[in-house]
């Protein structure tokens with residue numbers, strides 16, 4: 001709702017109230033409209049202030065309304081026009097946040113005062129929409145086309161000080177913002193308001209408007225990577241340059257409705273809530289976020305300053321957690337230290353542009369050592385040495401003797417068994433997996449893996465650490481590859497099988513990149529280094545000297561196997577780092593991939609050697625085999641209780657594996673394709689390739705289809721019903 005009160009003799013205060021973020025529900029909008037009409041009708045009221053409850057102006061429209069049948073009633077535009085038309089001055093007092101429809105309300109006001117710590121923005125684009133309450137027409141009139149385009153097409157939050165420079169707000173205060181707004185409103189009584197009504201102002205002209213717009217459109221499209229909303233935001237702003245206000249508003253509404261009914265908006269809004277849902281973690285044995293309290297981390301240590309360790313140290317410093325970086329000898333330590341300092345210098349430069357600072361030259365904040373004894377007083381250690389069980393166990397055993405008893409011990413691993421690592425310590429309840437993604441100071445995902453003995457406090461502490469590091473922590477169970485890499489395996493396996501059957505790396509990558517992945521599986525493999533997987537396959541006895549003599553080239557343990565990646569590694573083609581992999585690069589360490597004729601002839605010789613008949617494989621088959629195999633593994637993961645819901649898998653894929661957010665994540669995508677369709681296709685491909693178990697549909701998928709293809713929100717309840725019966 002919105003509370004109506006008198007702030008001073010002649011000033012009415014309308015306070016938006018809908019905890020926790022004062023989202024504009026239908027009830028709030030109705031109360032706002034009622035408040036405005038009451039102020040207008042009361043002759044003793046001479047001015048109005050609009051503010052929000054609990055130090056937050058408003059986070060905009062209640063996002064849930066967009067998928068509810070009541071959305072027709074969400075008429076914010078007319079209420080904003082009512083504010084603007086008011087003959088009594090209306091001042092917005094912006095504290096905390098004014099986002100989306102919240103900022104649009106403020107744009108309808110005649111004046112805006114913001115608290116110095118407030119943030120403003122129009123983030124509708126991030127949930128697949130555009131500012132649909134006349135914001136695309138008012139903002140350019142206030143701050144000009146370039147700044148409006150930037151704010152609307154990126155959805156970024158603008159700090160108050162920047163907002164002042166842009167002219168988005170009239171004043172920034174450090175004191176009580178509502179009181180300052182009431183004082184201003186009192187001063188404005190009786191003054192003319194015409195020039196303050198944004199709908200009456202012209203859009204400031206640029207000397208080269210046409211060229212500017214065509215250049216901006218190109219940039220917007222490039223950044224959008226298949227997402228519709230940024231381009232439609234652009235079209236709405238362009239309309240402001242071409243049409244009178246009322247016509248621009250009509251165009252905005254038309255474009256808004258296109259987005260509202262698009263699958264992309266649904267997917268992005270699902271992703272918004274999924275990210276928040278995974279914060280509320282639970283485990284199959286009943287531990288949960290509700291009852292577990294995180295312990296404070298006042299000092300941390302990172303062991304190993306390779307690529308991962310460097311990124312993790314950088315993230316900790318950015319989170320203002322004092323950190324010790326440890327390496328095995330001085331040579332490695334110095335290399336690691338230099339690399340960390342370089343990363344931090346770059347981060348500091350970025351942060352200073354946003355008026356923040358990073359204090360990393362202070363040894364109390366960041367220290368480097370080769371001496372394990374220095375770790376005696378740390379609250380948490382993150383081990384980030386390379387993937388070798390024996391080495392990790394040796395380190396954990398040492399840590400268990402040196403670190404104080406309360407210290408938490410985390411391992412950065414992408415696949416290894418957490419229980420085995422914990423077994424060599426004197427505190428398995430404080431051991432947990434923290435799987436960071438490279439580059440660790442950039443990627444948002446943190447897969448948090450609990451073992452058999454991990455305590456709820458340890459899980460809560462790791463989740464809290466993720467939050468402090470501004471990452472999305474997702475709690476998952478312990479199995480080979482956890483969630484992300486376990487689902488990735490069938491995907492990359494299909495990609496390689498497709499090469500055996502007739503595709504080229506660039507064909508497969510193009511299909512998956514057109515789908516929206518940032519990079520396809522082969523470009524990804526070249527980037528990560530083919531040697532990483534090769535080492536793991538050698539450890540598993542799938543290739544290399546430990547392979548039993550006489551093992552068929554294309555079969556392991558009775559199932560289909562492709563030796564193609566091993567053969568490339570044997571030829572020294574490790575990807576970007578060697579300048580050759582599935583593609584060729586301009587030099588070792590180069591980044592621009594070019595299709596490689598050598599690979600094409602190598603593949604055709606390979607097919608001849610193994611008597612594989614080359615066939616044309618269409619885009620549909622490439623997409624379905626890669627994605628549906630990954631999705632089927634996801635259903636197995638859910639059935640095994642490794643993740644507590646489909647949102648977990650989706651958040652992992654969006655934030656760690658470059659899955660296009662506007663497609664909502666693999667499990668959401670599955671729900672849009674329809675589970676019966678996925679099942680039918682998997683059955684077809686599985687019949688064509690009976691020696692590929694990853695193409696056999698998951699039993700849980702089959703069950704859901706048998707239960708009538710229930711909506712994604714209900715999937716887990718079918719699993720529980722099943723286990724209750726057992």
Ligand SMILES: CCCCCCCC/C=C\C=C\CC(=O)SCCNC(=O)CCNC(=O)[C@H](O)C(C)(C)COP(=O)(O)OP(=O)(O)OC[C@H]1O[C@@H](n2cnc3c(N)ncnc32)[C@H](O)[C@@H]1OP(=O)(O)O
Pocket residue numbers: 020021023059060061062063064071072073074075076077097099100101102123124127129130131132133257260273276277
């Ligand atoms: C034919 C059809 C006609 C329809 C006509 C429509 C006309 C159009 C009119 C208006 C259009 C307006 C467009 C919009 O305003 S869209 C909304 C734009 N706003 C946003 O995208 C903001 C989203 N929120 C955030 O970015 C953050 O939540 C933030 C506000 C910055 C707070 O962050 P933080 O402090 O980290 O807290 P949480 O993110 O965990 O949020 C706390 C809880 O609040 C819930 N929440 C937040 N924002 C919204 C929202 N806008 N709607 C609903 N719920 C919201 C969030 O889910 C958390 O909930 P919970 O605690 O249950 O997890």
